[in-house]
Amino acid sequence: MALxxxxxxxxxxxxxxxxxxxxxxFMAIDGFPQEQFVKYYDQLADGGLKLLLDKGxxxxxxxxxxxxxxxxxxxxxxxxxxxxxxxxxxxxxxxxKQTKKRVYSTEDPRHKYLDEETPDHAxxxxxxxxxxxxxxxxIYANGKxxxxxxxxxxxxxxxxxxxxxxxxxxxxxxxxxxxxDYYMAAYPEWWTAxxxxxxxxxxxxxxxxxxxxxxxYARSVPDNxxxxxxxxGLGVKFPHPIxxxxxxxxxxKGYYDATxxxxxxxxxxxxxVKAAIDGENLGRNPSGAPDLLxxxxxxxxxxxxxxGPESRQSHDQTVRxxxxxxxxxxxxxERVGLDNVLITLSADHGFMNIPEYSSxxxxxxxxxxxxxxxxxxxxxxxxxxxxxxxxxxxxxPNLYVDYAMLAERKLDKVEVEEAIASFLREYPGxxxxxxRTQLERGQMPATRLAKQVTLAWHQKISGDIVIMNKPxxxxxxxxxxxxxxxxxxxxxxxxxxxxxxxxxxxxxGKYGDSETVDLARTxxxxxxxxxxxxxxxxxxxxxxx
Ligand SMILES: [Zn+2]
Numbered sequence: 280m281a282l283x284x285x286x287x288x289x290x291x292x293x294x295x296x297x298x299x300x301x302x303x304x305f306m307a308i309d310g311f312p313q314e315q316f317v318k319y320y321d322q323l324a325d326g327g328l329k330l331l332l333d334k335g336x337x338x339x340x341x342x343x344x345x346x347x348x349x350x351x352x353x354x355x356x357x358x359x360x361x362x363x364x365x366x367x368x369x370x371x372x373x374x375x376k377q378t379k380k381r382v383y384s385t386e387d388p389r390h391k392y393l394d395e396e397t398p399d400h401a402x403x404x405x406x407x408x409x410x411x412x413x414x415x416x417x418i419y420a421n422g423k424x425x426x427x428x429x430x431x432x433x434x435x436x437x438x439x440x441x442x443x444x445x446x447x448x449x450x451x452x453x454x455x456x457x458x459x460d461y462y463m464a465a466y467p468e469w470w471t472a473x474x475x476x477x478x479x480x481x482x483x484x485x486x487x488x489x490x491x492x493x494x495x496y497a498r499s500v501p502d503n504x505x506x507x508x509x510x511x512g513l514g515v516k517f518p519h520p521i522x523x524x525x526x527x528x529x530x531x532k533g534y535y536d537a538t539x540x541x542x543x544x545x546x547x548x549x550x551x552v553k554a555a556i557d558g559e560n561l562g563r564n565p566s567g568a569p570d571l572l573x574x575x576x577x578x579x580x581x582x583x584x585x586x587g588p589e590s591r592q593s594h595d596q597t598v599r600x601x602x603x604x605x606x607x608x609x610x611x612x613e614r615v616g617l618d619n620v621l622i623t624l625s626a627d628h629g630f631m632n633i634p635e636y637s638s639x640x641x642x643x644x645x646x647x648x649x650x651x652x653x654x655x656x657x658x659x660x661x662x663x664x665x666x667x668x669x670x671x672x673x674x675x676p677n678l679y680v681d682y683a684m685l686a687e688r689k690l691d692k693v694e695v696e697e698a699i700a701s702f703l704r705e706y707p708g709x710x711x712x713x714x715r716t717q718l719e720r721g722q723m724p725a726t727r728l729a730k731q732v733t734l735a736w737h738q739k740i741s742g743d744i745v746i747m748n749k750p751x752x753x754x755x756x757x758x759x760x761x762x763x764x765x766x767x768x769x770x771x772x773x774x775x776x777x778x779x780x781x782x783x784x785x786x787x788g789k790y791g792d793s794e795t796v797d798l799a800r801t802x803x804x805x806x807x808x809x810x811x812x813x814x815x816x817x818x819x820x821x822x823x824x
Contacts, residue, residue: 297783299806300621302562304611305573307357309350309435310580310765312629313339315588315597316776322495322598327605331624335780336822338793343628343775346731346747346768347676351384353627354438358412358573360799361813362734367409369741371434372674385437390461395453402433403459405442410813412441413803414571420808423566425559429456429552431539431577435627439573454479454535456551469558478550480530486518487541489595499594506635508585508762511537540585542599544578549603553610562615569806576600584761587633618782621805625798626775628765637751644751646758647708649673659702664690670699675755675766677742699744708752715743731768779822786824793819
C-alpha cells in the first residue's frame with residue numbers, strides 16, 4: 280500500500296516538472312541587509328523589488344553561515360554554495376604563507392586587462408577560488424549555455440563568474456566595464472560599439488539629489504552628520520557632487536570613481552547590462568539551453584560605508600536601485616518574457632550601523648584600531664617572552680604570528696598563541712579570539728559563533744589568531760577609513776535577502792529560515808545540473824512548485 284502511494288506521488292511530481300528557465304538572472308546587491316529589502320516597501324515601484332516580494336518567494340531569516348562577512352568571501356559563496364573553508368576566499372586579502380606578501384583575493388599577475396593598464400593586485404582571474412559555481416556546472420552539462428557576470432567590483436564579478444564564465448568589472452581608470460585576457464582575447468563587437476560614444480561620461484556635471492520629497496525620508500537619519508565620511512569629493516550632504524572633488528573640468532578618473540559611490544553607478548551598470556543582454560542574445564540561446572546572467576550592484580555598499588544603512592542617502596539609493604530593477608525586468612520581459620526567467624536576489628553581506636550613531640542611542644559601540652592592537656599585543660608579549668614582533672600583520676579578521684621566530688627562540692607555539700589570545704580577549708571591543716591550534720585540533724567551543732569561525736577558516740590560507748569584534752564595534756584595516764563597515768558574525772551582517780521569482784518553478788510567499796548557500800543549490804536543482812563541487816547548501820523544496 281505504501282509502495283503504491285509513493286509511486287503515485289512520484290508520477291504526479293514528474294508531470295509537474297516545468298522545463299528549466301531560458302535565463303537565470305542571478306542578482307546580488309553589495310552590502311544589502313534583509314532589513315533594507317523590506318524597509319521602504321511603501322515607496323517601491325511596481326515591478327522592481329516588489330516583483331520578488333509580492334510575486335516571488337523570500338526568506339526573512341536567511342543568513343550567511345560564515346563569520347567573515349566581506350565582499351570577496353560572500354561573492355565566492357553566492358553561486359558556489361560553498362563555505363570559505365572550501366572555496367578558499369577567506370577575505371578580500373590575506374598574507375601568503377611562503378612569500379609573506381599580501382594577496383588580493385582575485386589577483387592573478389599572469390593576466391592583464393584588455394585595452395587598458397592593469398594596476399598592481401588588480402582582480403583578473405578566479406585563480407584563488409578553489410571550487411566551481413552553478414554557471415560552471417551549467418556549461419559542463421550542455422556546453423552551450425552562456426554565463427556572464429557583471430559587477431562594479433572585480434572580486435564580485437570574478438566570484439560570480441566562477442571558472443568557465445566571463446566576468447566584466449568596472450574600471451575607475453576609464454569608467455568602462457572591462458575584462459581580462461583570462462576571459463577573452465579581444466572584446467566582442469557589441470562591447471566596442473557600446474563604448475564608441477563614451478556613454479560613461481553622460482552624468483558628468485550632475486549632482487546626486489533626493490528623489491522624493493523631504494518628508495518621505497522621515498524614517499531615516501538626516502544627511503550632514505558629523506560621523507559621515509567625506510570621500511571622493513562627495514561631501515556629506517545633499518546635493519552630492521560627482522566630479523571627484525572638482526579636479527578636472529572634463530570626465531576623468533575622479534569622476535569615474537566618484538560615480539560608483541552614488542546611484543549613478545547603478546545607472547551606468549544598467550546601460551551596460553542591457554547592451555550585454557542584446558549583444559550576447561541572453562535568454563534566447565539557439566540551442567535552447569538556459570543562459571545565466573549574474574549581476575552584483577556595487578553602489579549600495581559604497582553608500583552604506585560612507586553614510587550607514589540608517590541614513591537618508593542609503594534610503595534614497597535603495598529606492599533608486601528599485602527603479603533600476605523595474606527598468607531591467609521590463610527590458611528582459613520585452614526580450615525573453617519574464618515567464619521564462621528565474622530571478623534571484625541576495626547580497627554578499629549586510630551592514631552595521633555607524634558606531635557613533637549606535638553610541639548616540641546608548642549602545643555599546645566603538646572602533647578597534649588593528650595597528651594599535653598589534654603594537655599592544657607585541658608590547659605585552661615582549662614583557663613575558665623578551666623583545667620581539669610576535670604578531671607581524673593584520674588582515675581582517677586574522678593576525679599572523681611569526682612562528683619561525685618562536686621556533687628560533689624555542690618558545691612553545693601553543694603557549695604563545697594562548698598568551699596572545701588571553702591578552703586580546705580583554706581588549707576593548709573584542710568579543711572572542713580563536714587560535715590556529717584550537718581550529719586545527721577542533722578544540723572549538725560548542726557555540727554558534729565558533730561554528731561560524733570554523734566555516735570561515737581555511738587551514739592553508741587563513742591567519743593564526745582570529746578576532747571577532749563585539750556587536751556595533753567597527754573592525755577594519757583603518758579604524759576611521761569609513762563611517763560604517765561589515766565583516767562580523769552578527770545578525771546585521773549575516774541576515775541578507777534570499778528571494779526568487781519565476782512563476783513556473785517558485786511558489787510565492789514569505790518563508791522563514793534558510794542559509795545563503797541554499798540559494799545556489801536550489802538554482803542548480805531547478806536547472807537539473809550537478810551541484811557545484813564544494814556546495815553545502817540544501818534545496819529549498821518548500822518554495823518549489
Ligand atoms: Zn560587499
